[in-house]
Amino acid sequence: MSAQTDTPGPDWVDAREQALLDQAIEMAPAIGWNARLVARAGAAIGLTRGDLELLVPGGARDLAALLSRRHDAMAMEALKATPADTLKIRQRIRAGVCARMEAGAAHIEATRRCAGFLSLPGQHALGLRLAWESADLIWRWAGDRATDENHYSKRSILSGILIPALTLRWFDGREAAEAFVDARIENVMAFEKWKAGRDFDAPVRRLTNALAALRFGSGKAQPEA
Numbered sequence: 001m002s003a004q005t006d007t008p009g010p011d012w013v014d015a016r017e018q019a020l021l022d023q024a025i026e027m028a029p030a031i032g033w034n035a036r037l038v039a040r041a042g043a044a045i046g047l048t049r050g051d052l053e054l055l056v057p058g059g060a061r062d063l064a065a066l067l068s069r070r071h072d073a074m075a076m077e078a079l080k081a082t083p084a085d086t087l088k089i090r091q092r093i094r095a096g097v098c099a100r101m102e103a104g105a106a107h108i109e110a111t112r113r114c115a116g117f118l119s120l121p122g123q124h125a126l127g128l129r130l131a132w133e134s135a136d137l138i139w140r141w142a143g144d145r146a147t148d149e150n151h152y153s154k155r156s157i158l159s160g161i162l163i164p165a166l167t168l169r170w171f172d173g174r175e176a177a178e179a180f181v182d183a184r185i186e187n188v189m190a191f192e193k194w195k196a197g198r199d200f201d202a203p204v205r206r207l208t209n210a211l212a213a214l215r216f217g218s219g220k221a222q223p224e225a
Contacts, residue, residue, distance in 0.1 A: 017055050019045050021066045029109035033117035035059050061126055064114050067107070068130040072137050074103035084142050090185050096138030097162060097181050101169040112170050131159040131166075157188060 023041040031037045042052045056062035104111045118127035135158035161184045169177035
């Protein structure tokens with residue numbers, strides 16, 4: 001079926017996207033991650049230019065997103081064997097990050113080419129968005145249900161761990177990547193422990209009391225509660 005002659009259904013779109021990605025994974029080590037890869041992978045599985053415009057209008061960018069989301073799905077599938085509620089929170093995050101690293105390592109040469117593409121100046125925002133998606137999935141698997149600012153801070157922090165961890169896994173190997181992950185998780189847990197012992201609202205209360213004293217003429221600020 002061609003995009004130029006019919007309106008494909010969602011099953012056709014999904015099947016063709018995955019077939020295109022399969023072919024791109026096979027060809028990327030020799031071609032790189034670029035527009036030429038999209039065109040040649042599409043031609044290899046019989047897609048027309050119209051088909052490619054429908055499936056990956058963003059070209060190599062859309063193909064990179066397909067690869068990242070496949071690796072996300074692979075990681076989530078692997079994590080089904082590890083019930084999150086049997087682990088401490090730091091163990092959950094470590095398991096999630098390691099599962100995501102190993103999912104990408106299943107297509108290591110293509111993943112390296114894709115990582116190189118995402119490191120280009122014009123692709124940084126896409127790389128950050130895909131890392132955020134991965135971090136969100138890991139936190140959800142870990143049982144996070146936060147809807148306040150913690151929802152965003154947790155994913156931002158984990159994205160900041162994921163990007164260098166994945167890069168280390170692709171180019172320096174599993175041992176270096178896991179050592180990095182362990183160290184960063186330890187840093188984050190130490191920071192959270194330190195933060196829990198601090199009253200960050202105290203300066204605001206002092207300012208509020210001082211302003212209240214000036215407004216109502218009490219001569220001195222009220223003591224903190």
